[in-house]
Amino acid sequence: MEITVTVNGRSHRLDVSPNTLLVDILREQLRLTGTHVGCDTSQCGACTVHLNGDAVKSCTVLAGQADGASVVTIEGIGAVDDLHPMQAAFREHHALQCGFCTPGMIMAAIDLVEKSDHLDDAAVREGLEGNICRCTGYHNIVNAVLSVAEAKA
Amino acid sequence: MYPFNYHKPSSVDEAVSLFLDAEDPAYLSGGMTLIPTMKQRLAMPxxxxxxxxxQAMRGIERQDQKLVLGAFTRHAEVARSEVVAQAIPALAHLAGLIGDNQVRYRGTIGGSVANSDPAADYPAAVVALGAEVVTNKRTISSADYFQDLFETALEPGEMIVRIELPIPRRAAYRKFPNPASRYAVVGVMVAQFDNGVQVGVTGAGPCAFRASTLEAALAADLRPEALAGVDIPDAGFNADLHASAEYRAHLVGVMARRAVADLLAS
Incomplete structure (x- = not known):
């Protein structure tokens, strides 16, 4: 079947089979490998992208469900010489160890800060419940997210 | 994932007709349970x-003393809706406790109620509020709707179009979440109406149910203390590595007392 999906501002018409997952479209067809597959069971959040403005786990979205949608991935939010404020905060606060969960953490954190009026330590931890860091490096991740939230306030 | 056919209808009638024409079909709502289940081939539609x-399955609307939620209303929409916050704040609170942020952007109330997972949150509200489940062919009372583990009154091909929830005077929901999955090990909603108190329990039994012993105690005295010593029979309760039946029965009492305290403070 054919679908149309806008990824990071560019429209793509793609031939996919119904059992194709959004994350496979991103990684395999569009070669946007910044979005990671951690668990493939919608628990770890490494595959988090923005789908029509909401953070979702792209391993649990079918191609047909993404038809007509607008998707933003980690590649779409900033560049090496022009980091998104959340990327800059993760660097500043050393909010990563192995880095595998980082793309999903950043996409989830951007959504959380954008849609929350007030965030404190507990609210950030609760807001990132859908993202698992297997290095258990949560402390600095929370600090990075809080610094962006405070800059916004 | 294994191959399957995919259809995207634009009306209820078209959806039902596509379903009835297929070999072994399933309705796909938010997909937060169905897609992982299909990956593991526990379901293979x-x-x-x-x-x-x-579109007929969308929307949040207050109609007099009822809150009407389209079956495709996502958890995040319920959690953030001004209409829900005004009508049944406990329901917005409940929706905000389901899964995690990413799951709440996708999962829907219709999908949750149709699946009738024993540990899902919404069924507690559906039974506690005495909601009506409106399908493509009839209206089902919540008292008849939940039947057993993952079993509801829905017939093959029948689909939920909307859920109509009576608005209580006050209500509160408390759950003891599994720390990993956030599913309810036990969840209790207590709702106070002009003509009585209704208590809905999820997580404890094979499907959501009204706790009559707790309701009787609270009808006489709407305070947490009124539940001290009330018998909660654990016959038929779920038992797994997370909690024994006896522990779940204990949690029903604890969550109910906390919900009553929240209700009185609301």
Whole structure:
């Protein structure tokens, strides 16, 4: 079947089979490998992208469900010489160890800060419940997210 | 994932007709349970009928003393809705406790109620509020709707179009979440109406149910203390590595007392 999906501002018409997952479209067809597959069971959040403005786990979205949608991935939010404020905060606060969960953490954190009026330590931890860091490096991740939230306030 | 056929109808009638024409179909709502289940091949439908294009299943509306939620209303929409916050704040609170942020952007109330997972949150509200489940062919009372583990009154091909929830005077929901999955080990909603108190329990039994012993105690005295020593029979309760039946029965009392305290403070 054919679908149309806008990824990071560019429209793509793609031939996919119904059992194709959004994350496979991103990684395999569009070669946007910044979005990671951690668990493939919608628990770890490494595959988090923005789908029509909401953070979702792209391993649990079918191609047909993404038809007509607008998707933003980690590649779409900033560049090496022009980091998104959340990327800059993760660097500043050393909010990563192995880095595998980082793309999903950043996409989830951007959504959380954008849609929350007030965030404190507990609210950030609760807001990132859908993202698992297997290095258990949560402390600095929370600090990075809080610094962006405070800059916004 | 194994191959299957995919359909995206734009009306309820078209969805039902596609379902009835397929070999072994399933309706796809938010997909937060169905897609992981299919990956593990615990379910292997030949055809998915995606309901995301059916406008008649959308929307949040207050109609007099009822809150009407389209079946495709996502958890995040309920959690953040001003209409829900005004009508039944406990329901917005409940929706905000389901899964995690990413799951709440996708999962829907219709999908949750149709699946009737024993540990899902919404069924507690559906029974506690005495909601009506409106399908493509009839209206089912919550008292008749939940039947057993993952079993409801829905017939093959029948689909939920909307859920109508009576608005209580006050209500509160408390759950003891599994720390990993956030599913309810036990969840209790207590709702106070002009003509009585209703208590809905999820997580404890094979499906959501009204706790009559707790309701009787609270009808006489709407305070947490009134539940001290009330018998909660654990016959038929779920038992797994997370909690024994006896522990779940204990949690029903604890969550109910906390919900009553929240209700009185609201």
């Amino acid at each position: 030949t055809d998915l009928v995606d309901l995301s294009g059916v």
